[in-house]
Amino acid sequence: MKVLVTGGAGYIGSTVSNYFIDRGHEVTIIDNLSTGSIKNLPKKAIFYKNDISNIKAMNKIFIKKKFDIVFHFAALINNEESIKFPKKYYVNNYKKAKVFFDCCIDNNINKFIFSSTAGVYGNRNKKVNENDKLQPMSPYPKSKLKLEKYLIKKKDKVRCVILRYFNVAGSDKKLRCGFNIRKGYNLILNLCAATLKNKTFIINGNDYKTPDGTTIRDYIHVEDLAQIHLLIANLILKKRVFKIFNCGYGNGFSVKEILQKFILISKNKINFKIGKRRNSDIVISIANSQKLVREIKWKPKYNNLNYLLKSSLNWYKKNINLK
Ligand SMILES: NC(=O)c1ccc[n+]([C@@H]2O[C@H](COP(=O)([O-])OP(=O)(O)OC[C@H]3O[C@@H](n4cnc5c(N)ncnc54)[C@H](O)[C@@H]3O)[C@@H](O)[C@H]2O)c1
Structure with a gap:
């Protein structure tokens, strides 16, 4: 097409x-x-x-x-x-x-x-x-x-x-393209920067009504x-x-869960601190994706947090030295 x-x-x-x-x-x-x-x-x-x-x-x-x-x-x-x-x-x-x-x-x-x-x-x-x-x-x-x-x-x-x-x-399996490591601003990008550039990772609020106090995403x-x-x-x-x-996959992970997983897969120490809540941050965002499964027979291939974090980190590593 x-x-x-x-x-x-x-x-x-x-x-x-x-x-x-x-x-x-x-x-x-x-x-x-x-x-x-x-x-x-x-x-x-x-x-x-x-x-x-x-x-x-x-x-x-x-x-x-x-x-x-x-x-x-x-x-x-x-x-x-x-x-x-x-x-x-x-x-x-x-x-x-x-x-x-x-x-x-x-x-x-x-x-x-x-x-x-x-x-x-x-x-x-x-x-x-x-x-x-x-x-x-x-x-x-x-x-x-x-x-x-x-x-x-x-x-x-x-x-x-x-x-x-x-x-x-x-990211793309062959690492041909991916998120903008300079203009991006999301949790996983910040974790990549924390582990590879020794930056402090900020948890934006730990007093939400969730099991560990941090926001949850799918x-x-x-x-x-x-x-x-x-x-x-x-x-x-x-x-x-x-x-x-x-x-989405229908699974929610908190910021703290992602941080812990990221430390394991990157095999690095990450400095982190608790910061202020961000404006208008959603507390829990998880999909019910049954409609996609039912109507287009969707079978996800990469519903695996380890893989997802590793592939983000690999993209970041590839681009860290690019001007
Ligand atoms: N990244 C996410 O997690 C996420 C989540 C939900 C929805 N989305 C949606 O997915 C889409 C793609 O997101 P992304 O993460 O690839 O963002 P991105 O910023 O990497 O890509 C957006 C692209 O659109 C281009 N662009 C913006 N305005 C334009 C305009 N007026 N004319 C021509 N080009 C323009 C930008 O140059 C950029 O290349 C967006 O519509 C976004 O709302 C993304």
Whole structure:
């Protein structure tokens, strides 16, 4: 199939692009490189350095090339930053994306997979399923929910699957691409920095209502996410569908559990201290992913915390000395 990938110079977009190219599909990437890296781009992908809202450039591409499906990854994803600069997130993740989707639809491209986030659920004390109430707590997930709603309104015109990713980790098996070790800001990245650069790891709050007081997340390996994209793309190409799926394993790990596991796998000491809670941090975020298992027969391959942490660490090690 011919796939148009927005945000394909970023962590997940580049990994999914490689996964598709490895299986003989043609991938074209649009990215403005605001947070992505040119080093992530698969060699065989066609690349245009464009903002998704640059309609003139997009129309030119659509005249030249035909696409079977679009994967929309392009977004700003830093929750803390979104609290400081809410408008930036509203404009980039919602307004610009809306312009982009309208342009696709005007060019008769109407098959989409949209990367949304588990953040749309807000705080829950249980595994969430796709029909649960949506209560995003900060501008980043709010911008994603706004785009979900826009796509739902287009239901009659498009075939679309909205994927709500939980916490994505790990890297491409061949270490060709991965998370941005300089611009990233998540727990696993911070642990890699703590173990390899001797930085102090901060636990953001240890007084939450969880068994060990730290927040709990569901981590999914990025290659399992890539496989989900292939299963979903095949479904969309075959059938008229509009669906929403959670993407997670249904297991929650606390920050302290991840820290302990990380010390074991890295065989290194990690200096850590307890810091303040972060603004709008979700306490427990775990997927009920039964719908994905039931409806697309998803069988995760990498549901293994050791593997997930090792593959993140390997990517970090490979890139630590790159300028
Ligand atoms: N990483 C996670 O754990 C996670 C969890 C839930 C959802 N998601 C979603 O997955 C998607 C990909 O996330 P990621 O971790 O790969 O992030 P990333 O920052 O690595 O990649 C995003 C890419 O989009 C590009 N981009 C941003 N705005 C753009 C624009 N206006 N025009 C063109 N390109 C633009 C950036 O340059 C970057 O290459 C995002 O939509 C994010 O909301 C990620």
